[in-house]
Amino acid sequence: MKNSSLLNRIRESRLFLPLGALALILAFDALFLPGFFKLGIIEDPVYGNHLYGNLIDVLNDGAPLALIAIGMTLVIATGGIDLSVGAVIAISGAMGAVLINPILGNQLSLNVEAARNATNTPLPIIVLADLAAGTLCGLWNGLLVTKAKIQPIVATLVLMVAGRGIAQLITNGQIMTIYYTPYFWFGNGFILGLPVSIYIVLAVAILVWVAVRKTSIGLFIESVGTNAKASYYSGINEQNVKLLAYTLCGLCGAIAGLILSSYVHSADANNIGLNYELDAILAVVMGGTLLTGGRFSIFASVVGAMVIWAFTLTVYTLGVPANALLAAKAVLVMVVILLYSDYFRRFLNRLSERKAVQPEVEKGAERGTAN
Numbered sequence: 001m002k003n004s005s006l007l008n009r010i011r012e013s014r015l016f017l018p019l020g021a022l023a024l025i026l027a028f029d030a031l032f033l034p035g036f037f038k039l040g041i042i043e044d045p046v047y048g049n050h051l052y053g054n055l056i057d058v059l060n061d062g063a064p065l066a067l068i069a070i071g072m073t074l075v076i077a078t079g080g081i082d083l084s085v086g087a088v089i090a091i092s093g094a095m096g097a098v099l100i101n102p103i104l105g106n107q108l109s110l111n112v113e114a115a116r117n118a119t120n121t122p123l124p125i126i127v128l129a130d131l132a133a134g135t136l137c138g139l140w141n142g143l144l145v146t147k148a149k150i151q152p153i154v155a156t157l158v159l160m161v162a163g164r165g166i167a168q169l170i171t172n173g174q175i176m177t178i179y180y181t182p183y184f185w186f187g188n189g190f191i192l193g194l195p196v197s198i199y200i201v202l203a204v205a206i207l208v209w210v211a212v213r214k215t216s217i218g219l220f221i222e223s224v225g226t227n228a229k230a231s232y233y234s235g236i237n238e239q240n241v242k243l244l245a246y247t248l249c250g251l252c253g254a255i256a257g258l259i260l261s262s263y264v265h266s267a268d269a270n271n272i273g274l275n276y277e278l279d280a281i282l283a284v285v286m287g288g289t290l291l292t293g294g295r296f297s298i299f300a301s302v303v304g305a306m307v308i309w310a311f312t313l314t315v316y317t318l319g320v321p322a323n324a325l326l327a328a329k330a331v332l333v334m335v336v337i338l339l340y341s342d343y344f345r346r347f348l349n350r351l352s353e354r355k356a357v358q359p360e361v362e363k364g365a366e367r368g369t370a371n
C-alpha cells in the first residue's frame with residue numbers, strides 16, 4: 001500500500017509527464033542517435049574552456065523559451081493568456097541594439113574593431129533599458145486586461161501585432177548588428193563550463209518560485225485563476241494579481257530578448273522570438289497548468305520548455321528540414337493532448353488500481369493455500 005500511495009503521488013505530480021516526455025525523447029536519441037550525448041571541452045580564448053555538445057545546446061537554446069514559460073505560467077494560472085511575448089523579445093532586443101551601436105549604417109562596418117569595445121551607453125544601463133522596455137510592455141498588457149476590461153487574448157493580440165512594428169521603429173527598419181563584445185556574455189558566455197543562460201534561468205525560476213510559494217502571491221494567483229469572483233469576495237484584489245502576473249511575464253520576455261539578441265549578435269525585429277508565444281503556451285500546458293487557470297508549477301513549465309527544445313534538436317539531428325519543423329511540432333502537440341486527455345488519466349488510474357489490488361489477491365491466495 002505504501003508503494004501504491006507513493007506511485008500515486010509521483011503520477012499526480014506536475015513534473016511526472018514533462019519529465020517522462022523528456023526521458024522518452026532522450027531514450028529515442030540514445031537508441032537511434034548514439035552521438036547525441038557526446039560531450040567535449042573546447043578551448044575558447046574569449047570565454048575560457050567550456051563544455052559543448054547537443055545536451056549543452058538544448059539547455060542553452062532552450063533558456064529563452066524557459067524564461068518565457070515562467071512568465072506565461074503566471075499569466076495562464078490567473079486564467080489569462082499572453083500572445084505578445086515574441087514581440088516583447090523583439091522590442092527588448094531592439095532597445096539594446098540601439099543603445100549599444102555607437103555608429104549606425106555603413107559607417108559601422110568601416111570601424112568594426114573600434115565598435116567591439118565602444119558604446120554610447122554603459123552596459124548596466126543597456127541591460128536596465130532592455131528589462132524596463134519589456135516590463136512596460138507587460139504592464140501595458142496588464143492594464144488593458146484589468147483596467148480596460150479587455151479579454152486577455154484580444155488585449156495581448158494588440159501588442160503582438162504592433163510590437164514588431166514598434167521594434168522596427170526603434171531600429172529604423174534595419175537589422176542591427178551588434179559588435180559590442182561585453183554584451184555577448186549573456187548569450188555566449190560560460191561560468192564553470194556551462195552557459196550563462198542556464199544560470200539566468202535557474203536564478204529567475206528560483207526567485208519566482210520563492211515569491212509564489214513562500215508568500216501568499218502564489219495562493220492569490222491560483223485563487224483568481226480558479227474562481228475570480230469568489231476571490232474578490234474573499235478580499236483578494238483580482239486586478240492587482242493579474243497586473244503583477246502580466247508585468248512579470250513582460251520582464252521574463254525582456255530577459256529572453258536580452259539573451260537572444262546577445263546570442264545572435266543582432267536585433268532582427270521580424271524574426272527574433274518568432275512563434276515563441278506558441279511554444280511557451282505548449283510548455284506551460286505540458287507542465288500541467290490548465291488553460292482555464294488555477295494550480296501551476298514553475299519548474300514543470302521549465303521542464304516543458306526543455307522537452308520542446310530536446311524534440312526540436314532531435315528532429316534537426318535526424319535530418320528533417322527546418323521548414324518541416326512545424327509539422328513535427330504538430331505531432332508533439334497531438335501527443336501532449338492525448339497524454340492530458342481524460343481517457344489517458346482513466347487508463348493510469350485503472351493501471352494503478354490493478355497494481356494495488358494484485359498484492360492483496362496474492363496474499364489472499366497464500367493464506368488459502370496455507371489453510
